[in-house]
Structures are given as C-alpha cells and as structure tokens.
Amino acid sequence: MGWTDAHLHEFQIGEILYATPHPEDWPERVIIDERRVKLHKALNGISRFGYLYDFGDSWQHTITVEEVAPPPKHPRGCAFIEAGERACPPDDAGGSYSYQEFLDRFAKNRRGKEVREFLEWAGEDFDPNKFDRHAANAALLRMAWNQWGDK
Template sequence: MSRQIFQLKVTLSDVTPPVWRRVLVPGGYTLDRLHRVFQLALGWQNYHLHSFDVDGVQYGEPDPDGELIVRDELEHRLDAVLGKGTRFRYVYDFGDWWEHEVTVEDIFGADPDERYPVCVVGERACPPEDCGGPFGYRTMLAALADPAHPEHDSTRRWLGRPFDPEEFDPHRASTLLRRLC
C-alpha cells in the first residue's frame, strides 16, 4: 500500500490580496512536523508559539505551567485527525495573531518519484515577523508603497532588507521543505 499524501491549502486570514500555499504532506507526519512545513512553506521564522484547532480541539506544544490546555502535537498524526474536506485553523504568534485557514483538498497515494513534503504553488510573500499582525502589515505595506509616507524611511530601516509583497518562489520553499525529510 502506498503512503497517503495530504494536499493542503493554507491561506493567511485577514490579509488582502491573499497569501497562500498549497503543500503536499505525508499523512504519517505528526502535527509538530506539519507546523514546521507551514513555517518553511509560508516563510515564517519559527520565533513564536503556535496552535492548531481541528473541530474545536486544540493541539500544540504542551504548556508546562498548564495555562494553555492543548493536546500534544507530537502525539497526533495528520491521518488520525484530518480527513478529505477537513477545514481547520493554524495560529502562529499569539501576539500578532497570524491565523491561517487550512483545507484538506485531497488525499492520494504518494508518487514514488516525488520527495515529500513539497510546496506546489502559492502566491505572495509572507509578512515579516513582528510587523503587528494583519493591521500592522497593512500599515507597513502602505508606508513602503509611498515614499512620501511619514513612516516610509523608518519602515525600510526596520525591515533591513528589500521586501516585495508579491514575491514567492514555490521551488525555494520546496527546497527548504526537503530538509525535513
């Protein structure tokens, strides 16, 4: 029997135009590995906490202080908690609150000639870490787009690098993902 591959579409909520990725992930991956797939495919830096919400059940890294009640993501595989058509939420960075809507678009047998996980397509750059969530990101984009904006220069200095919100390369994302294998 061939391995099951989950085709997932991950869309960043409250960001327009949409930032999204389509990834192919082995069903045997645990949710902690799925978190790493999302981090690399989207372009996050894994600086912050995260959680999954699947049908009202929270998964993530257990809180040693017991303040955040989640099921241990290391103990739950995709093929045990997700099915075709399942929609769930992935939240990254509880301060900026980057919410992602995720849909299991398909489940199929692995192609023996393909290495998984892989990012097959997507659009737009991931927002920079710590830019203030969706509202801060909109403000940042407005400042970058207008050289006369009062925060244009300070925003460019804060970024410290060029930023093109339209840029995304699925091949680069797949190269990063293959390091998970």
C-alpha cells in the same frame, strides 16, 4: 519564509487543539502534542482547519486541504506547495492590521520614511509582493526530515 517559529502556535482541527506543549500553558487548556501526530490522521476527513501563529500578533489562518494522497513508502518531503501569493510577513510585524498599513504605504510610496524604516528592520531585500515557492518547499522539506510524529 519570514516566520522563524519564534512564537507559540496552534492548529485547531474540529474541536481539537494541536500545539507543542509549553510549561506556561493554562492548566485548563487541553492540547495534543503536534509533534506526535501525522496530519492525515488528525484531519480524519476534515478538509478545513485553523492555524494561529504568534498569540500576541494573532496571525489567524484557515487552511484548506485539497487532496490527501496515501503516504509514500519513505514519506520525507511528500508535502509541497505548488503556488502562492506574496511574501510571508516577517516575525514581529505587529499582526495583520499593522502589516496591512505597511502594505498600503508600500503601494503608495516605496521610498517613504516609514516604508524605509520597515525594510531596514525586515531586511533590504524583503519584497512583500514576491512569493518564494522554493523557500516555502525547502521549509516543508526541513520539517519532513525532522520526522515528527510516529502515529
């Protein structure tokens, strides 16, 4: 997956913000440490929530939870992705509008100067049309093995 957790992010579930506390957070910003909460407890019956990655580029997502199964006895790796579309944009791609401009150029002329420059920066093997389910699930498994949260 293209994002490397190099930027701040937050989840908004209902009216509650979950993030990793940061020393430069505004004092009036009330967050719950995401590392101390299990997702199924934070959801508390909510099936849609927001995720914001990179406050500068402002990658905003709406996540829909289709099913929450009881956690297994040994819960490592119980989350998985069955399918997806397209590659995750690389970190620092400039946000959704800049990335969409790249996609439009890529669709018109894969050998154009601006496309070549972007691919040189992002990595020659980057293909915006390819979704790597195995890489996405490997990233989830790495997070699960970190065993964040105990509640």
